[in-house]
Amino acid sequence: MQSLLLLATLTVLVGVTLTVPAQEKRVHHQRDLSDHAHDDSHGYQYDHEAFLGKEESKTFDQLTPEESKTRLGKIVDRIDTDKDGLVSHSELHYWIKHRQRRYIQENVDKHWKEYDQNKDGKIAWEEYKNTTYGYYLNDEFDDVDDKASYKTMLKRDERRFKAADRDGDLIATREEFTAFLHPEDYDHMKDIIVQETLEDIDTNGDGKINLHEYIGDMYTPGDGESEPDWVQTEKKHFLEFRDTNKDGLLDAGEVANWILPGEVDHADNEARHLIHETDTNKDEKISKKEILANWNMFVGSQATNYGEDLTRKHDEL
Template sequence: MQKSLQNRENMQLLFLGTLALLVGVTVTVPAQEKRVHRQSDLSDHAHDDSHGFQYDHEAFLGKEEAKTFDQLSPEESKERLGKIVDRIDTDKDGFVSHAELHHWIKHRQRRYIEENVDKHWKDYDQNKDGKIAWTEYKNTTYGFYMGKRIKHLNMEFDDVEDKMSYKSMLTRDERRFKSADRDGDGIATREEFTAFLHPEEFDYMKDVVIQETIEDIDKNGDKKINLQEYIGDMYTPEDGENEPEWVATEKKHFTEFRDTNKDGFLDANEVAQWILPGEVDHADNEAKHLIHETDKDNDDKITKKEILANWNMFVGSQATNYGEDLTKRHDEL
């Protein structure tokens, strides 16, 4: 499942990157980098420690998806992790409590969002007035093709081979932008632009999240999701491949739990229950998980020694390049 999900995201990012290259925009990719189809989480990886600690790494260090990092040796990782632990222990009592770890993970989550907005803000605020108008975003993202402005700026994409895809992306961006623009003046403040980039973080954007989810998974255009579409969004079998056990589990979840009215489809209300099941504090859950796995003397708090003994859970493995925070200076965290 994880491989299929990751492949799909890579294809989406490749497509958006191709758009930016073709239209000659001044930014690398459109700000709306990926669709939002699940409740905001701390990582895009599965939380399955039996297959690695990628989820824990991103939860603890923060998601920095656009970069790759050089690997550090275990010794370097432990040394830099120790410096992070000193920062988490805000009362300097020699222990990391649940509250301190929870606060740190929330801090990293907010930092990821702030850095993502910062990264795009300077590209789209063309007149440097501290706001981003829809026209600024539209023209910067879609308004140029091979260095020349598209005819009439009506976004007909006459010279683009797959113009229907580009028109669809523009329509979707405009709808999301208008939803984020709470006062309807066509200009996004920083908070409104944050809601545009990260709608999963804002309650008033939930209808957009639900609608985008249905549009992405609904292949036959009936505005609802059947079982085949539901599974197809997560898994595409390869030639001769046996169906994984988790697929059967997901089919059961669809029929027994997701499809509450038992009509064979997920409508908007059922999708909302699936992807927005209520207030879930992922940072709180992750803090509890890390303490449970690390606290060997069962005193509900962890020492630096206990953390360093489990350094690979927090910051490192050969598969994940250890995480970006370990390549930053101590004062940058």
């Protein structure tokens, strides 16, 4: 009987773990177009996710070169809204922004079905709290090792939910729930993003971020491991650019300037990058021919890259 009770308890805990909010909701930095580094010398995964969206890029990863090119051609026709046979910067910029908005909406759709328990088209705080943390709030789980961390997460979620809930009724509309899941896209959520970032990185609890904490959030050296060059670069950025008042610490204002630089438009930068790399006749627009000639930058698949590697190795032999 005891073993059956233990099994049932573990089953519940596994279920609870799966309902904890996705990690994309724990914001530290301004959301980029991809989680991959933007370094074309090491591949085009950043460009793929920026151009296609994170989920759609996974689909293209499974396609043959012929299928990828065919689908890319159809996408180009959709991007070329004025039908002049050329993709301008503004058309490409709009497309990339559209793909990012679609990713956000699909992400909200996935969570919405899970949390709108009474199917009334809204999500009350109680619905969200009980679905996500309900079992951890029960006294019978007081001995769970990570209960304290879940209680901390609960407080943070409640604070963020209330900030997203503009009318203060503790019931989120779809727009309010989107702000809750993706606060980096809403001006009125910026203070929450800064506060959460400070809490996560400020390990000594003084309300500010020192150089050790700043680097420690990004890099932990292994035994006998030499420090990478980029760490020295980040230290220089901290001292010369991030710490604007030169007191050796980042306060809330300096953190905001670091993680929420309002002038950065990743979609605009990516549109300019793609045009610069593929505009062979330098007319500042790209034709379908130019795009398809560089299809691997836009939609190239992992399977294709693997095949090219095999061919290259064979030729080298």
